[in-house]
Amino acid sequence: MGKSIARKEDPRFLRGKGRYVDDVILPNMLYMSILRSPYAHARIRRIDTSAALAAPGVKLVLTGEDLAKMNLAWMPTLNGDQQMVLAVDKVLFQYQEVAAVVAETRAQAEDALQLIEVDYEPLPVVVDPFKALEPDAPILREDREKKSNHIWHWESGDREETENVFRDAPVVVKQDVRFQRVHPSPLEPCGCVADYNTATGRLTFYVTSQAPHVHRTVIAMLSGIPEHQIRVISPDVGGGFGNKVGVYPGYVCAVAASVKLGVPVKWIETRTENIASTSFARDFHMTCEIAAREDGKVLGLRVKTIADHGAFDAAANPTKFPAGLFNIVTGSYDFKAAFVEVDAVYTNKAPGGVAYRCSFRVTEAAYLIERTMDVLAQRLKMDPAELRFRNFIRKEQFPYKSPTGWVYDSGDYEKTLKLALERIGYDELRKEQAEKRARGEFMGIGISTFTEIVGGGPKNTFDILGIKMFDSAEIRIHPTGKVIARLGVRHQGQGHETTFAQIIAEELGLSADDVLIEEGDTDTAPYGLGTYASRSTPTAGAAAALCARRIREKARKIAAHLLEVGEDDVVWDGTAFSAKGLPGKSVTMKDVAFAAYTDVPDGVEPGLEATYYYDPPNLTFPHGAYIAVVDIDKGTGAVKVRRFLAVDDCGNVINPMIVEGQVHGGLTEGFAIAFMQDIPYDSNGNCLAPNWMDYLVPTALDTPHWETDRTVTPSPHHPIGAKGVGESPNVGSPAAFVNAVVDALSPLGVEHIDMPLYPWKIWEILRKHGINE
Amino acid sequence: MLKYGGEYTIKLPREEVWNFITDPHKVVPCIPDLIESNIEGDNRFQAIVKVGLGPIRGKFKLDCELSPIEPGTAMAMPIKGGGMGSGVEMNANVKLSDTDNGTLLKWECEATISGPIASLGGRLIDNQAKKIIQQVFENLEKAFASV
Numbered sequence: 001m002g003k004s005i006a007r008k009e010d011p012r013f014l015r016g017k018g019r020y021v022d023d024v025i026l027p028n029m030l031y032m033s034i035l036r037s038p039y040a041h042a043r044i045r046r047i048d049t050s051a052a053l054a055a056p057g058v059k060l061v062l063t064g065e066d067l068a069k070m071n072l073a074w075m076p077t078l079n080g081d082q083q084m085v086l087a088v089d090k091v092l093f094q095y096q097e098v099a100a101v102v103a104e105t106r107a108q109a110e111d112a113l114q115l116i117e118v119d120y121e122p123l124p125v126v127v128d129p130f131k132a133l134e135p136d137a138p139i140l141r142e143d144r145e146k147k148s149n150h151i152w153h154w155e156s157g158d159r160e161e162t163e164n165v166f167r168d169a170p171v172v173v174k175q176d177v178r179f180q181r182v183h184p185s186p187l188e189p190c191g192c193v194a195d196y197n198t199a200t201g202r203l204t205f206y207v208t209s210q211a212p213h214v215h216r217t218v219i220a221m222l223s224g225i226p227e228h229q230i231r232v233i234s235p236d237v238g239g240g241f242g243n244k245v246g247v248y249p250g251y252v253c254a255v256a257a258s259v260k261l262g263v264p265v266k267w268i269e270t271r272t273e274n275i276a277s278t279s280f281a282r283d284f285h286m287t288c289e290i291a292a293r294e295d296g297k298v299l300g301l302r303v304k305t306i307a308d309h310g311a312f313d314a315a316a317n318p319t320k321f322p323a324g325l326f327n328i329v330t331g332s333y334d335f336k337a338a339f340v341e342v343d344a345v346y347t348n349k350a351p352g353g354v355a356y357r358c359s360f361r362v363t364e365a366a367y368l369i370e371r372t373m374d375v376l377a378q379r380l381k382m383d384p385a386e387l388r389f390r391n392f393i394r395k396e397q398f399p400y401k402s403p404t405g406w407v408y409d410s411g412d413y414e415k416t417l418k419l420a421l422e423r424i425g426y427d428e429l430r431k432e433q434a435e436k437r438a439r440g441e442f443m444g445i446g447i448s449t450f451t452e453i454v455g456g457g458p459k460n461t462f463d464i465l466g467i468k469m470f471d472s473a474e475i476r477i478h479p480t481g482k483v484i485a486r487l488g489v490r491h492q493g494q495g496h497e498t499t500f501a502q503i504i505a506e507e508l509g510l511s512a513d514d515v516l517i518e519e520g521d522t523d524t525a526p527y528g529l530g531t532y533a534s535r536s537t538p539t540a541g542a543a544a545a546l547c548a549r550r551i552r553e554k555a556r557k558i559a560a561h562l563l564e565v566g567e568d569d570v571v572w573d574g575t576a577f578s579a580k581g582l583p584g585k586s587v588t589m590k591d592v593a594f595a596a597y598t599d600v601p602d603g604v605e606p607g608l609e610a611t612y613y614y615d616p617p618n619l620t621f622p623h624g625a626y627i628a629v630v631d632i633d634k635g636t637g638a639v640k641v642r643r644f645l646a647v648d649d650c651g652n653v654i655n656p657m658i659v660e661g662q663v664h665g666g667l668t669e670g671f672a673i674a675f676m677q678d679i680p681y682d683s684n685g686n687c688l689a690p691n692w693m694d695y696l697v698p699t700a701l702d703t704p705h706w707e708t709d710r711t712v713t714p715s716p717h718h719p720i721g722a723k724g725v726g727e728s729p730n731v732g733s734p735a736a737f738v739n740a741v742v743d744a745l746s747p748l749g750v751e752h753i754d755m756p757l758y759p760w761k762i763w764e765i766l767r768k769h770g771i772n773e
Numbered sequence: 774m775l776k777y778g779g780e781y782t783i784k785l786p787r788e789e790v791w792n793f794i795t796d797p798h799k800v801v802p803c804i805p806d807l808i809e810s811n812i813e814g815d816n817r818f819q820a821i822v823k824v825g826l827g828p829i830r831g832k833f834k835l836d837c838e839l840s841p842i843e844p845g846t847a848m849a850m851p852i853k854g855g856g857m858g859s860g861v862e863m864n865a866n867v868k869l870s871d872t873d874n875g876t877l878l879k880w881e882c883e884a885t886i887s888g889p890i891a892s893l894g895g896r897l898i899d900n901q902a903k904k905i906i907q908q909v910f911e912n913l914e915k916a917f918a919s920v
Contacts, residue, residue, distance in 0.1 A: 035858070036858060037888075038858055038887040038888025039860060039887050039888075040887070094888070113858070122860075122862070272889070272892075272893070682895075684774070684887055685887075686886070686887055686888075686891035686892055688891075688892060689892075690892045691892075693893075694892075694895075
C-alpha cells in the first residue's frame, strides 16, 4: 500500500483489448433505435407505426400502448417518482422516448423511425422553474395526485436559531448563485444488450452500469422476471460520473423487445441521446446569506434553493435526502447556526439530477459556500485566505458535529491551506497582482477550501430504493496462493483492479500480482450498491480489508497447526505467521493456502475464503485547498489559467498515481464546468447543447497544467484510514476558478459572475466598465 | 421564436399581385427545393421540400393554407409540418398597398422550430432562412415577370 504500482487494467485499455457493451455481439441479435419527441410539451393525438412495421428488416415497433399491455408503461425512478418509459398521451421534454423500433440492422431501425407518424398538439412550455411555481403555470404532470409543478420541500438545520443569529449580526452578505445544468458526458454513452432465453426463462443483460446489482433488482421488480433468473453483466465501462446509475427507458424497451422476440436486442445511444435525455446534473438556483462579525468570524448561514428536476424526479439521491447531501453547505467552517431549504420543481426539461462526480449535490454546496465566503471577504476587504483561517473548524474539534447534523470524522484544514499557500507562493503572487493592478492588468487568485462527504453510506440513513448502501467483498485463495476477489462495486476506469488488489495483498502478505479483482457480474459478485459518490474505497475498500482479515483469522488456525503451536502463540508480522519466541520458523500465506486444501487440522473447514458485507459506521470527510491563478485578456475576455494547485487530503493513500490521475480528471471536469459547459434551453424547450459541438469537452490543448500535493489525515473509523478522492477535484475546483476570475475583476466592483465564464461574459463586463472601448 | 420580415416592390397592379399570391397553383412553383406538391383546393396545399442544415439533411413535409384577411390587401399563411424528427410552425402575413409604380408587398413571418433542427442546426438556421427567403423572392420575381 502507498505505492504507485502500474494499473493492472491498463494493458487491455491501451491495446484496445477492453470489452464494452457495444463489443457484445450475439447470434441472431437485433438492433433497437428510439424515436424521440421534437416537442418539449405536446399532446400525442395519434401514433401510426404501420409504415415503420412494413419497412425492410423491421421486426417490432413498441409504443407506450404496447408497453402498457405488458404493465411497463411507467417505471419507478430512483427518487420515489414515476417516469414514462415510452410517452403515453403526452410528451414532457424534448428528446423524450416516444417509440422504439427493432430491426435486423441499426441502419434499418434508424430509417424506420422516420416512417413513424406522430400527430402532436403542442402545449405551453415551462422551462423556467420560478415560472413553473406560479399559480397560473400549466400543470405538467397530470398523472400526479398533487396538481402542481412543485415536487417537494426539504429543509435542514435550525430555522429559528438561524433567524436569531441573523437578527443580531453586524454584517450580512447575500448572493444569488446559479449552478448551471451540466452533463457528465462520459466518453462511452449508455447502452445495453438484453438476451432473454425463452426456454430457460433467463435474462442476461449486458449494460453500461455503475451499479449492476441495483439494476438487476430494478429489472426484476419491473419485468416480473425473478431476480435469480436475471444476470446483469457490466463489462468495461467507458466512464460513468453518475450518468450510469439510473435506469433508462431504452433498457426497459430492450428487455421488453427481447422477451417478445426471444432473441438478443442491442440498444446503444447516440451522443445526442446521451446528453439530451439521460441524467443531467446540478441546475440549482441558490441564494446564500452569511451573517458575520466585523472581524470576519462567521455566525450563521441561510440558504434557499430552487432545484430544477426536469419532467420527472429521477434524481439519484438516497431516499432520506431528497436534496442529497446539499446540507453540507456549511463546508469547512464553524457556523453557530445554519438553515437550508430546497424546493424541487418540474419543468419541460430532461429528467434526472445525478451527482455528477460528487456525493449527491455536494458540488453545488461546496461551490455555493466557497463563492459566498469570497463575497464576504470582498465586502469586509479581507484576504480570502485570512477569512478562511479565522473560520476553519479546528483540528481539535473533530469529530465535529455540523449545525445541519453531519459528524465530520477528521480533518486538518489549516495545515492543508498553509501548505497550498506556501507551495503556490501566495504572498509573492499577491504582490505581483498589486503591481499588475497598478498597470491596469487583470490577474486573479482564487482559493477554495472545501470539505467533501463521501462513502455512502451507513445503513440507518443511506439507501437506494430502500436497499441499504453497504458494500461487499468475497475473497477466495486457491491452493497455490493465488487470489480471486469479487466486489459489489463496479469501476468505470477508476483502477479498482489495482487498488483493491493492493489492499488485499497488503492484508494477506501477498503481492498485488497474486490478486485478481472481478466486478460487474451479478452471477459471481456479492451484492453491492455500486461505484459512485466516491464510495468504492470507503465502503468496498473497507469490505475488502475486513474480508481479508477474516481470512487471516482462519489462516492463523491453520498456521498454528503447521507451526505446531497454540493459536494464541501465532503472530502475524504483515508478511508471514510465526510462533512467539521461536525465531526463524514461519509460514507464509502461500504455505497456509496450500495447507487449507491439503492439511487442515481437525475441526477446521477446508478451503480459504470469506465474504464480508461492510456497513460503515459513518461517512468519510476528505478535504482540500485549491488555488487558481488566472490572467484575463482585456481585449477578448479570455481567461488563461496560469497555475492551478490542488492540495487534497483523502486520508491514507493506496496508490498515489491513481489518486493523482483521479485528481487530474476531476480538475479537468471542474475546469470545463467553470469555463465552457452548460445545457441551455430556449423558451420552446429546445435543448440547445445536445452534442459535443455545443456542449464543450476540453481537450489536452484547452486543459491547464495541474499541480498537486497532499496532506494525510486518516479516517479514524475506516479499517485502513482511507477516505475516497475521485470527486474532490470536481467538487472543489469550480469555486477556485470563479473566485480567481472574480478576484481579477474585483477592482471593477464585480462580486459574482455565474458560470460558465465564457469570454464574451467577461468581455461585456470589461466593456461596461470602459475597459477596451 | 424566430422573426423575419421585409418588403418588396412589384411593378404590377395590386389586383394582379393579389390574384397571384392567393392562387396555390402559382405560389407552389415559387417554393425553393420543392420535391413534391399536392394542391388540395383553392387555398390549401402540401409541399415536400429538401432541407439541408449543416449536419442535418432530409425532407420536410409542410401543410400550408392561404387565408385572406382583407381581400385585395392582407393575407395570412399558416404553415405547419416537419420531418427528420423535427417540427416547424410558421405564421406568415402579407400586406399589399399601392405605390406610384406598382404594388408594395410587406411581409412578416414568425417561426417556431422544435427538435434536432432547433438544437443541432440552431445557429445555422438564421443564415439558411435568409437564403431561402431570398430564393423565394427571386422565384417570385421571375414568376411576376412572366405574368
